[in-house]
Amino acid sequence: MALFGLFSSPEKDLQSALALISDGKRAAAFKTLSRAAQAGLPEAQYQVARSYLEGAGAPGSVLEAKRWLEKSAEQNFVPAQSMLAAFYVQGVPIDSPDAAPGQLAGTVSANLFGRASVVADPDFDQAAYWAKRASDGGSHEAQALLAYLKINGPEKLRDQVGSDELYAQSAAGNCAQGQLGHGVAILRTAKEDAEFAEAAKNLEAASEAGLGTAQYLLGALYDQGKGVEANPEKAANLLKQAAEKQVRSAMTRYGMALLNGRGVEIDPVMAESWLRRAGLQGDGEAAAAVGQIYARADGPLPPNMEEAAHWLRRAAEAGHTGAARALGAMHMTGEGVKKNPVEAAKWFRQAAESGLAQARYDMAAMVMQRIASPEDSKDTAEWFKVEADKGDAIAAYNYGVCRAEGFGVEQDLAEAARYLRQSAEKVANAQFWYGRMLREGQGVAQDEIEAREWLIKAAEAGITDAQVAIGDMMVKGAGGPRDDAGSLTWFRRAANQGHMGAMFALGALYGGGHEVMWDRRIAQNWFQAAAERGHPQAMMVLGRYLARGLAGQRDKEQARRWFERAMQAGITDAQIELDALPPPATPEPSVEPQTPDVEDTETA
DSSP: OHHHHHTOOHHHHHHHHHHHHHTTOHHHHHHHHHHHHHTTOHHHHHHHHHHHHHTSSSOOOHHHHHHHHHHHHHTTOHHHHHHHHHHHHHOOEEEOTTOOOOOOOSSTTSOOOOSSEEEOOOOHHHHHHHHHHHHHTTOHHHHHHHHHHHHHSOGGGOOHHHHHHHHHHHHHTTOHHHHHHHHHHHHHHOOSHHHHHHHHHHHHHHHHTTOHHHHHHHHHHHHHTSSSOOOHHHHHHHHHHHHHTTOHHHHHHHHHHHHHTSSSOOOHHHHHHHHHHHHHTTOHHHHHHHHHHHHOTTSSSOOOHHHHHHHHHHHHHTTOHHHHHHHHHHHHHTSSSOOOHHHHHHHHHHHHHTTOHHHHHHHHHHHHTTOSOHHHHHHHHHHHHHHHHTTOHHHHHHHHHHHHHTSSSOOOHHHHHHHHHHHHTTOHHHHHHHHHHHHHTSSSOOOHHHHHHHHHHHHHTTOHHHHHHHHHHHHHTTTSOOOHHHHHHHHHHHHTTTOHHHHHHHHHHHTSSSSSOOOHHHHHHHHHHHHHTTOHHHHHHHHHHHHHTTTSOOOHHHHHHHHHHHHHTTOTTHHHHHHHSOOOOOOOOOOOOOOOOHHHHHHO
16 A cells, blocks of 8 residues: 555546545545645545535535635636635535534535534625636536626625626526526516517526426416416426425415415315415415415315414515405404404504505595594595595595594595595595585585585485485475475485485385375384384384374384383483373283193083
8 A cells, every 4th residue: 555655646646536426435535535635636625625515524514615615716626616606605604513514505506504503694795706706717607606696795796787698608508507597587577478488498497407496487487378388287396396495485376276276186285284384484475375264264274263363464574465454454353353443553554555555445444433543544644635636536535534524634624625526526425425515515605406416426326325315305305396206216225225314204205295195004114114223213203103003003002112212212202202192001910720620621
């Protein structure tokens, strides 16, 4: 052995070690590699670094690996420069005593450090320096890494055009990371099918190399049929592969595919599992989907509102606007969570500030119900004014109401009327409000003729209160000719929608004294319908009908009960009616039936 060593050289040591490594015997090659590395051969130094990284023939040590990479890189060994750049991108770990050897990743932009360690902050300047040297030396992996830095590095390194060019060069060299980056760059501006096809071609190659992000993006293209023929089954398979590589977006999309049976058989249990995993990693869309699964009464899994609220909260905290709005609604109703208008307003506000217009209207509903905070009322009113001044008819209606009622702004009936008039061209509720203001002369000069026109429009659009208002104007001849028959029609439409005031009005019309064929039986039925819904005056009139038999049915005890209810509802005149009734009949004492004896029974 000693004689053989005399004829050995660093170069021969390196070749011998490389042969062992080629046979999968890196640990056995370490001693020979070390001699060549100590002699200054850059490739040997690079291989020693890899041995330290993999803990093969040497104790795992990232710091030792970095030291040998630096020696090799300084001698312009391109693979070492490329790997050293990756070290600096990720932050060079500081070895911990219990660190287990890591496994070397196949590409420079993958995670090189699969070991327990404390990671320092990345050094992007050093990363860019070594990536540039390796890139200039022809490393396609370094080109991809440098392209990444030009997009995701600090501002002084940012260069979108330069990044796209580097990704294209790397992809042309068949580097999987470069193909992924080039595909993403194309997708960023793709409009034509040929552009999507070129992106898909690059993503296909990167996908075959096992890159999870490429598999996810390619799966999305197959799902949408962009650049490739739509194939939901292939899309689902690619999404599954990416999900298994912990690509969070792929977990979400594959979970949704399982939930909806797109490209795979419906499997709600597995769908919930993948969506849950993505949600736990911070994916708001996935967390919202889990929340919706448990919130649905007809969903694939048994409903659980507490679980739904938990996941919707996760989604909302991750910035999901729809989940924030849904969580606000749950706090309004107390379903699955404690009823809490303050908490509801918090989530509505978050959704609204994120641009969800519906949440603004949820806030508006709270403002109109006087359960919003003064600050929320003020903010909501200001938002309505901004949108109203841009021409939004619904916002103009809401701002008009805020001005009319003093919600979040100073009450100003003239300003309210102006905005309600603006909105009335398109919004039925505004037609009712503006028509009512015209009739009463609030904020505008009283004009019953124009009021009648607007109220008819609102009534025809189905606004119940407008139907009652126009019915009232017609029966009184306000703003136009008296029209009892027309009034009857509008009151009936409102009554059929449950309006107890309209029911009372129908009773009055059918009760006589109007240009309507009177029918007191029908009148009594409408008075009873209104009374049963809590209309105090209807209770009083129904009592009179029953006490006097006006519709042919006399029932003094029922009359008494309705008069008493009218009294409780504040109709003091009902006492006069009660006093006019005879005292309630005293029930006769009950007599226990006698059981006949056997003889009497037989005789009978």
